[in-house]
Amino acid sequence: MDTSHPSSEHGHPGYGTFIAVWVCLVIFTLALVGLSHLGQGAAVWGLLTLTPLKAALVFYFFMHLRYEGPLLKGVVFVALGTLLIFFALMFSDVAFR
Amino acid sequence: MNSSTTSADLGFLVDEGPRRGLMAWLTSTDHKRIGILYLWSMLAFFMVGVGVGVLMRLVQLDTFHHLVTARTYNALFTVHGVIMIFLFVVPGLPAVFGNFFLPILIGAKDVAFPRLNLASWYFYIAGAILALLSLFTGGGAPDTGWTFYAPFSLQTGTNVTLAVFAAFILGFSSMLTGINFITTIHRLRAPGMSWFRMPLFCWSLYSTSWIQILATPVLAITLILVMLERIFGIGIFDPTKGGDPLLYQHLFWIYSHPAVYIMILPAMGAISEIMPTFSRKPIFGYTAIAFSSMSIAGVGSLVWAHHMFTSGMSEFANMVFSLLTMIVAIPSAIKVFNWVSTLYKGSIDVQPPLFYALTFIFLFCIGGLTGVMQGALSINVHVHDTYFIVGHFHYVMFGGTGFAFFAALLYWFPKMFGRMYSKKLIIAAWFPLFVGFNMLYFGMLVLGMQGMPRRYFEHLPMFHAGHQVVTVGSWLLALGLVIYLVALIWAARKGPRAEGNPWGGVTLEWTLPSPPIKENFEEIPVIDHGPYEFRKGGHHG
Amino acid sequence: MVEHRDDFGSKLGMWLFLVTEILLFGGLFIAYSYMRARYPVEFHHAGAELNATLGVTNTFILLTSSLSMALGIVAMQRGQELWSRILVGCTVLLGLVFLCIKGIEWAAKFHHGLYPDSARILTLPQGERIFFGLYFSMTGLHGLHVIAGMGVLSVMLVMMLRGRIHPGQYTLLENGGLYWHLVDVIWIFLLPLFYLAA
Numbered sequence: 051m052d053t054s055h056p057s058s059e060h061g062h063p064g065y066g067t068f069i070a071v072w073v074c075l076v077i078f079t080l081a082l083v084g085l086s087h088l089g090q091g092a093a094v095w096g097l098l099t100l101t102p103l104k105a106a107l108v109f110y111f112f113m114h115l116r117y118e119g120p121l122l123k124g125v126v127f128v129a130l131g132t133l134l135i136f137f138a139l140m141f142s143d144v145a146f147r
Numbered sequence: 148m149n150s151s152t153t154s155a156d157l158g159f160l161v162d163e164g165p166r167r168g169l170m171a172w173l174t175s176t177d178h179k180r181i182g183i184l185y186l187w188s189m190l191a192f193f194m195v196g197v198g199v200g201v202l203m204r205l206v207q208l209d210t211f212h213h214l215v216t217a218r219t220y221n222a223l224f225t226v227h228g229v230i231m232i233f234l235f236v237v238p239g240l241p242a243v244f245g246n247f248f249l250p251i252l253i254g255a256k257d258v259a260f261p262r263l264n265l266a267s268w269y270f271y272i273a274g275a276i277l278a279l280l281s282l283f284t285g286g287g288a289p290d291t292g293w294t295f296y297a298p299f300s301l302q303t304g305t306n307v308t309l310a311v312f313a314a315f316i317l318g319f320s321s322m323l324t325g326i327n328f329i330t331t332i333h334r335l336r337a338p339g340m341s342w343f344r345m346p347l348f349c350w351s352l353y354s355t356s357w358i359q360i361l362a363t364p365v366l367a368i369t370l371i372l373v374m375l376e377r378i379f380g381i382g383i384f385d386p387t388k389g390g391d392p393l394l395y396q397h398l399f400w401i402y403s404h405p406a407v408y409i410m411i412l413p414a415m416g417a418i419s420e421i422m423p424t425f426s427r428k429p430i431f432g433y434t435a436i437a438f439s440s441m442s443i444a445g446v447g448s449l450v451w452a453h454h455m456f457t458s459g460m461s462e463f464a465n466m467v468f469s470l471l472t473m474i475v476a477i478p479s480a481i482k483v484f485n486w487v488s489t490l491y492k493g494s495i496d497v498q499p500p501l502f503y504a505l506t507f508i509f510l511f512c513i514g515g516l517t518g519v520m521q522g523a524l525s526i527n528v529h530v531h532d533t534y535f536i537v538g539h540f541h542y543v544m545f546g547g548t549g550f551a552f553f554a555a556l557l558y559w560f561p562k563m564f565g566r567m568y569s570k571k572l573i574i575a576a577w578f579p580l581f582v583g584f585n586m587l588y589f590g591m592l593v594l595g596m597q598g599m600p601r602r603y604f605e606h607l608p609m610f611h612a613g614h615q616v617v618t619v620g621s622w623l624l625a626l627g628l629v630i631y632l633v634a635l636i637w638a639a640r641k642g643p644r645a646e647g648n649p650w651g652g653v654t655l656e657w658t659l660p661s662p663p664i665k666e667n668f669e670e671i672p673v674i675d676h677g678p679y680e681f682r683k684g685g686h687h688g
Numbered sequence: 689m690v691e692h693r694d695d696f697g698s699k700l701g702m703w704l705f706l707v708t709e710i711l712l713f714g715g716l717f718i719a720y721s722y723m724r725a726r727y728p729v730e731f732h733h734a735g736a737e738l739n740a741t742l743g744v745t746n747t748f749i750l751l752t753s754s755l756s757m758a759l760g761i762v763a764m765q766r767g768q769e770l771w772s773r774i775l776v777g778c779t780v781l782l783g784l785v786f787l788c789i790k791g792i793e794w795a796a797k798f799h800h801g802l803y804p805d806s807a808r809i810l811t812l813p814q815g816e817r818i819f820f821g822l823y824f825s826m827t828g829l830h831g832l833h834v835i836a837g838m839g840v841l842s843v844m845l846v847m848m849l850r851g852r853i854h855p856g857q858y859t860l861l862e863n864g865g866l867y868w869h870l871v872d873v874i875w876i877f878l879l880p881l882f883y884l885a886a
Contacts, residue, residue: 062762062765063762064762065759065762068755068758068759068762069755069759071755072751072752072754072755075751076748076751079744079747079748079751079879082879082880082884083740083744083884086740086880086884090732093880093884096880096884097880097881097884101876101877101879101880104876105873105876105877108754108869108872108873108876109869109873111758112754112755112757112758112865112869112872113865113866113869113870114862114866121333121700122699122700122703125700125703125704125707126703126707128357128361128707129361129706129707129710129711130710132361132448132711133710133711133714133717133718135448135449136365136401136714136718137718137721139449139451139452139464139467139468140397140718140722141721141725142461142463142464142467142468143393143397143452143460143461143463143464144461144722144725144726145461145725146461146462146463146464147459147460147461259694259697259701260701263701322705322708325704326701326704326705326708327701329700329704330697330700330701330704333697333700334694334696334697334700335697360704360707360708360711361707361711362711363708364708364709364710364711364712364714364715365711365712365714365715365718367712367715368712368713368715368716368719369715371825371829372719372825375804375825379804379805379824380804380805381804381805381820381821381822381824381825382804382805382814382817382818382821383719383723383818383821383822383825388814388817388818388821389727389813389814389815389817389818390818390821391722391723391726394719394722394723397718397722398715398718398719401715401718
């Protein structure tokens with residue numbers, strides 16, 4: 051059974067890719083700040099869309115998930131999915147009191 | 148078989164490295180030694196917990212009622228819960244039998260991270276010492292119940308801070324074990340050992356490990372928040388500061404309900420190993436049992452608020468969680484059907500492990516069914532916080548996990564220690580165990596139905612006879628435990644040498660000498676068949 | 689005991705550990721959302737007390753530290769060990785800057801009498817008290833993780849200098865990087881929750 055992989059597999063991004071991702075992150079952050087000046091509603095929308103997007107960029111590129119196999123992706127989705135379910139079920143209480 | 152033997156026969160039990168004696172054990176990264184370290188420490192704490200339990204029962208009798216104050220009684224049930232849950236049942240089968248047998252069952256030489264494994268045991272011991280320290284320091288033993296509910300846990304002068312810190316440290320032991328086992332199962336299975344050729348105990352450890360890594364951190368943060376509240380007064384659980392005790396309950400039970408599945412899944416896994424061996428036929432419905440383990444882990448993470456039906460949640464939430472609670476009973480029931488079906492047309496060999504395993508099935512069914520009762524909102528209103536609940540969870544945690552632990556120990560003892568115990572003594576122990584257990588806990592189910600509240604130092608005269616019955620039951624139970632443990636401790640040192648395969652099992656551990664050598668296998672096996680294939684008409688020697 | 693080096697297994701173990709961190713902070717986010725649902729106005733109001741400029745600055749600092757970490761790994765992959773060490777060193781330094789700014793923020797709060805159970809806090813509406821309780825708990829726990837991450841990366845640096853991490857074997861560095869990136873992700877969520885709520 052193959053227990054050691056060469057550490058450098060196919061699909062390793064270079065300097066350019068990471069810098070591009072960083073630029074996106076900076077832009078999204080600025081957008082988020084901009085939205086927050088437009089009032090509560092816009093700020094919440096920003097929170098719900100841009101923030102997960104930024105996090106996804108970090109997971110996918112900086113943390114290399116895009117280039118990993120289904121197991122590691124599955125591990126992260128199970129963790130995040132579990133958290134989402136905890137939120138949802140807890141809100142079945144909070145939102146209906 | 149005689150009891151004198153050359154040390155070469157005793158495999159990993161013999162010190163081989165540069166260190167000898169106790170130091171060899173305390174610094175060993177051998178998963179088998181770590182399993183045994185857990186075994187002895189857990190049994191020691193278990194007996195302390197039993198002692199506290201016996202004392203709790205004793206002081207309900209008139210003659211002894213004056214021995215403690217009400218405040219001490221509150222501390223007693225708190226300590227009993229903390230020790231039993233965090234030091235015995237949660238680490239339970241994974242720490243002892245998972246550590247010892249997971250690598251062997253999948254054909255590996257050790258777990259994926261052996262040093263992390265030893266660290267897990269040290270976290271366990273550190274947590275245990277801190278928990279015991281909390282009894283004697285600060286304001287004394289916590290009196291909040293093991294559930295540490297806010298706001299009382301924030302206000303009481305007893306040493307809640309240290310106790311919850313201890314539980315926090317214990318959580319690391321659990322999480323690290325979970326990480327280790329998941330990685331081990333993914334990466335170290337022997338050639339040919341596909342997922343569906345793994346023994347079912349491994350499936351149960353896999354699903355348990357996922358719960359350990361997903362749920363334990365939520366407990367960790369909850370305990371941190373309790374400490375921050377007690378020390379800095381941040382206020383999120385304290386209603387006088389705008390906090391909400393229900394938030395505490397949600398966060399606490401998000402861990403503590405899945406925790407009970409951490410307790411029961413490996414127990415069920417062990418039963419799934421014992422049933423085929425003593426029926427001499429493959430387990431009925433292997434795939435169903437494997438998937439039911441994963442389903443219990445999954446759905447079991449969704450039912451936590453059934454501990455909160457009467458606490459003030461919305462009606463909608465009550466209904467949602469009641470429904471989910473009914474659903475989670477289904478995969479457990481599937482397992483029970485499959486175990487019993489395994490016996491059908493089998494060649495039954497009534498040995499002590501099977502005897503105790505059958506007892507598990509009986510007691511677990513009572514526990515499980517009373518659980519379903521409690522999941523019904525209309526019943527819950529009447530029985531919440533009564534002895535009915537106490538009876539229920541002792542049926543599942545003690546009758547279930549406890550007896551499965553006993554059965555697994557009887558099954559794997561010859562392999563672990565290379566010696567055999569006195570079957571007569573073990574069966575003799577069974578009688579006071581079974582009678583005492585049911586007197587005690589069925590008695591509690593009745594008392595609860597009659598309205599006796601839990602965690603009360605006093606009781607009304609109408610409950611007096613019931614208390615006397617259950618207390619006598621506790622003595623019989625304790626007697627049975629003592630006989631069982633003495634028999635095994637004696638056998639571990641002085642029992643007759645056991646052969647490699649005393650039960651005729653067909654999973655990988657039975658191909659090894661008793662006890663195994665340090666690396667388990669001379670050569671990693673190549674697997675070309677399923678885990679429970681018995682030849683017709685005889686057992687593998 | 690295990691003869692072969694199993695880099696994937698090591699990475700899997702690290703990700704599983706990160707799962708525990710995600711759920712740890714997740715519990716705090718659950719507490720935050722619970723309380724925010726209960727005190728929407730007070731949370732909005734209390735958020736105005738926080739210095740959004742410092743919060744956003746810290747965000748850029750952590751994002752950049754994640755970049756330097758990722759670039760440090762690329763350098764290692766390409767055998768450019770010197771650059772790798774410099775970039776990892778930058779990551780640690782940026783972490784230090786983050787902590788200094790956080791320290792300044794907290795000090796300013798304390799100076800204005802805003803800390804758990806302070807006299808001033810007790811005069812505020814309950815929802816605002818809860819906001820600050822969560823603010824200090826969550827950014828505090830995050831700060832502890834930044835310190836831990838800096839510790840881990842410093843150890844990685846030492847190992848790089850001693851040649852125990854090198855282009856033929858740098859799984860430990862990747863795993864350390866994963867931890868650092870997660871610390872960044874957590875801050876990505878903390879920013880809008882506390883600083884941009886106003």
